[in-house]
Amino acid sequence: MHIPDNFLSPPVWATLDCVAAPAVAIVSRRAQKSANTGQLPLLGVLGAFVFAAQMVNFPVGIGTSGHLVGGTLLACIIGPWAAALVMTSILVIQALVFQDGGVLALGANVMNMALLGVVAGYVPARLLARTKWSSLGIFGGGTVSVLVSGVLALTELRISGIHMSSAMIDLSLVVFAVNAVIEGAITLSALRAIERLKPGVSILGEVRSPAFSRPRKLRTVAIAIASTSVLIAALGIAAGSSLPDGLERLALRLGIPFAAHPIFHAPLSDYYVRELGLNWASRASAGLLGLICIYAICGLGSHLLGRSRRSYS
Amino acid sequence: MLLLGFLISLALVRNASAAQLSIYFIYLVLVFRAAKLPVLRMLWISLIVVPFVGLFALVIYLSGDVRRALLILTKSYLSALAVMACVSSTPLPRLVQAARSLYMPAFLVEVTQLIYRYLFVLGGEIQMMRIAFSARAGRPGRRAFQSASGMVAVLFGRAYGKATAVHSAMLSRAFTGTLNASHPSAPSMSEFVALIAGLSLVVAVHFV
Secondary structure: OOOOOOOOOHHHHHHHHHHHHHHHHHHHHHHHHHOOOOHHHHHHHHHHHHHHHOOOOEEEEOOEEEOOOOHHHHHHHHOHHHHHHHHHHHHHHHHHOOOOOOOOOHHHHHHHHHHHHHHHHHHHHHHOOOOOOHHHHHHHHHHHHHHHHHHHHHHHHHHOOOOOOHHHHHHHHHHHHHHHHHHHHHHHHHHHHHHHHOOOOOHHHHOOOOOOOOOOOHHHHHHHHHHHHHHHHHHHHHHOOOOOOHHHHHHHHHOOOOOOOOOOOOOOHHHOOHHHOOOHHHHHHHHHHHHHHHHHHHHHHHHHHHHHHHHHO | OHHHHHHHHHHHOOOOOHHHHHHHHHHHHHHHHHOOOOHHHHHHHHHHHHHHHHHHHHHHHHOOOHHHHHHHHHHHHHHHHHHHHHHHHOOHHHHHHHHHHOOOOHHHHHHHHHHHHHHHHHHHHHHHHHHHHHHHOOOOOHHHHHHHHHHHHHHHHHHHHHHHHHHHHHHHOOOOOOOOOOOOOOOOHHHHHHHHHHHHHHHHHHHO
16 A cells, blocks of 8 residues: 555654665665676566566456456565565556655555565564475465555554544454465466566575475564464454453452552553544554564563673683 | 755644645746646656545544644645655756765665666566466456566566576676766755755745
8 A cells, every 4th residue: 555645644654654765775785795697687578577577457347347466476586685675666666657655655655565564474484384285385475475465554644643443444454364365376376477487596495495394584583473474463453352351350349549640651552642632653663663672671581682692701 | 955955844843834835835836837848748747646635634624623634735745845856856866966966875876777777678578477367368357467467577587587687788788796986076056056045945834
């Protein structure tokens, strides 16, 4: 979902632009390091291929058709870094030449679709590669990629103050889910067709640890856990129960004022960002902010621990 | 720089009055005239953003905030006009120079150039394949879905072959891994004056 200009509030688009800029620089450097001289024309032409492939209408029944987005497909062929770079280039061209997406909102669109969307699509495909569920991984990757992009866009619009009723949000989520499933099916079908035509083109077959029984790399597992926790924090809230938990129920039964006089008012109390109201976006934002805090603390702690161990050795 | 200044100025105008929006619009029309671009055609092409933006504007309108709905619609259209003015009046090499001077990663700029170069080539090929598909694939269904996948696969094969040919051609022309680009030329006096005038105007609008 390409967000146009003047939809996001200035703090939101400015923040995302500031975050996207160094992220794109890092992605560009990594893609360049992993590429040889022959990769530059390949990346350019494959970017054009994605553009052209988006014009192909896949009939999905009931008189409708879908089209490929291409992030996951690219990631399975040229790797996540190069795919993120190519998708960023595509978004830049779409914003400047085709008026699809805003220029100031480019940071948001790049974060949603080119960076996080591509990574979210690559992780399941990579994790399940060389197993009997590799097709499920590719399908899941395409699905998750579109879902993550859509949910992020919706969240950014809500944070920017675009008022949407609950019914509208639910409808949007349903539309995203349907599009996500279609993208998964198209990605799997297209990749299998490409592999028939050009065997070995997919990098998913180049896993360094080919045997499934060998332990997975720590980084891959960490990425999988991080991605799953982000999804649960953002989406699990919607499925969570609003009934009181066991302790709250006991307090109610015994007549104990459970949270009558808090000594300290935490900024994200009850897992809500108060400034956003009492809705799904508020809870999801609180969950994601909490995750970021946890990762930051754990990352800092492990770094300090590693330094202290190295100083003793 | 003027495009970015215009877009930022437009985005920061919170409760824009009709006078402020009119100033933005008149400025863009003058830019089209100065660049000798067909004004009506540019105004018409920029309406491409209206369907998507209009949907959200409708949602906001139905929620009761009529002013905000109209504001979003108008500002999105003005943004599209501004981008159209910049891209239509600036040759691609100058846009590439501008991207480099704004410290965009060089590798990203090179990939973007190549994508733009070849997207119309592959776009033409897919159009021919779509016509063939329509003539042969018949009714929608599982077969049509598989045929569409095959079309994508064939397009990929052609793209991959084209990339190999392009690389060989570039190597035969002393390609060393990076695309050479001319250094950005210093702006002429008229360009400098236009830049200063434009930036002054987009700042002054906030005080109207």
